[in-house]
Amino acid sequence: MTILYPDVQESVDVYAPQHDSYLLIEAMTLSGLVKGSRVLDFCTGSGVVAIAAAQLGARTVTAFDICPRAVGCAATNAGDAGVDVDARVGTWADALAAGPFDVVVSNPPYVPTGPHAHSENIPAGVGSATAWNAGIDGRLVLNPMCDRAPELLSDGGTMLIVHSELSDTEQSLRRLRSVGLRSEVVLNQLIPFGPVLKARANWLESTGRLPVGRREEEIVVIRAEKR
Ligand SMILES: C[S@@+](CC[C@H](N)C(=O)[O-])C[C@H]1O[C@@H](n2cnc3c(N)ncnc32)[C@H](O)[C@@H]1O
Numbered sequence: 001m002t003i004l005y006p007d008v009q010e011s012v013d014v015y016a017p018q019h020d021s022y023l024l025i026e027a028m029t030l031s032g033l034v035k036g037s038r039v040l041d042f043c044t045g046s047g048v049v050a051i052a053a054a055q056l057g058a059r060t061v062t063a064f065d066i067c068p069r070a071v072g073c074a075a076t077n078a079g080d081a082g083v084d085v086d087a088r089v090g091t092w093a094d095a096l097a098a099g100p101f102d103v104v105v106s107n108p109p110y111v112p113t114g115p116h117a118h119s120e121n122i123p124a125g126v127g128s129a130t131a132w133n134a135g136i137d138g139r140l141v142l143n144p145m146c147d148r149a150p151e152l153l154s155d156g157g158t159m160l161i162v163h164s165e166l167s168d169t170e171q172s173l174r175r176l177r178s179v180g181l182r183s184e185v186v187l188n189q190l191i192p193f194g195p196v197l198k199a200r201a202n203w204l205e206s207t208g209r210l211p212v213g214r215r216e217e218e219i220v221v222i223r224a225e226k227r
Contacts, residue, residue, distance in 0.1 A: 003029050006051040006081055011073040015045040015131035019191045020107050020219050024162040025052045027187045027221040028105050033158055034058050037102035040152070042095050043141070045131060047074025047085055049105050054083035062098055064090040067130055092144050100154040106145060110163040111196055112138040112209060120199040132196055138167030146175035146224075153226040160186075165218040166197075166209055172222055181224040188220045 003026050010016045028034060028049065035057035041050035044063035051074075054061045063085050065071050071087045078085035088094065111132040122129075134140040142163060149159050159181070161172065169185065176183040193201065193215045204210035 001030065004052065004055060006048055006055065006077070008046045008048045008051065008077040009073070009080065010046065011069065013128040014067070014070045014073045015127045017046060017048040018194070019189060020162045021045075021048050023187055023189050023219055023221055024049055024105055024107050024160060027160050027162075027223070028053065028103070029056060030187075031103075031158065031160065031223070033103050038062075038154070040064070040095060040099065040101040040104045042092070042104060042106040042145070043108045044074045044087060045070050045107070047077045047087060049107065050074060050085045050087070051078055051081045051083055053103070053105065054078065054085055055081070058103075061085045062101070063087045064095045064098075066091055067128065092141070092148070096148065096151055099152045100157065101152060102154050102157050104149070104152055104157070104159040106159070107162045108141040108145060109134040110138045110142055110167040111200070112136060112166055112204065112207075114200060114203040114207075116203065117200075122199050123195050126195055134167065138164070139171065142167060142172060143175065146172055147179060149176060149181055149224055150179050150226055155226060157226045159224045160221055161224070162219060162221045165220065166204065169220050169222070176222070176224040181226055183222060183224040185220045186223045188218055190216055190218050192216050
């Protein structure tokens with residue numbers, strides 16, 4: 001099957017599509033679930049995943065992001081691609097109020113964030129830290145997403161979430177299963193550390209989350225189904 005990755009314009013302070021964005025689009029395409037479905041892209045950023053959903057024939061695509069600049073960028077990119085995406089500023093609670101959805105896709109912030117994150121030497125031009133910082137265990141957004149996923153999904157609905165092993169894949173699976181969703185890892189990829197993880201490597205090693213000397217991470221797509 002051919003996977004189509006939309007071209008999007010980058011914008012200052014908006015997360016430019018990366019390995020995780022593309023792995024999520026791949027999982028979404030391979031799922032075959034999007035055509036005719038009501039799709040939510042939570043944490044839309046540039047809108048790249050939302051636009052891919054629209055191009056796959058979604059009935060509707062709703063996209064939320066906490067950052068107004070990202071929402072503006074997603075709306076512009078959708079317009080440029082000639083697809084309908086209802087891009088809105090909002091958080092998890094707003095997405096819940098707009099649901100339920102048949103397919104929920106999300107690439108949330110998931111990078112564990114230590115006490116010295118403010119003084120890290122991260123190069124300019126990698127976007128806003130809101131796109132990746134996610135608390136000490138990387139689960140600030142992941143936990144409510146997993147715990148409240150059933151409320152967001154229609155009966156028979158499916159959620160696809162991408163995140164790093166460094167934010168605890170097993171915990172996501174456990175939480176999703178504990179709220180009654182059938183859950184498994186459907187795709188994974190080993191990728192080299194980018195600038196943020198390079199800056200955090202020593203801290204991650206000191207917490208025991210990262211084996212000493214390792215400078216690559218596995219990203220996973222988890223599929224959770226409401227039956
Ligand atoms: C890793 S980026 C993903 C962007 C895009 N979906 C992609 O795959 O390329 C995460 C996005 O989540 C947004 N975000 C962070 N916290 C959020 C929250 N609590 N609710 C909604 N969006 C949030 C950030 O502004 C950022 O645009």
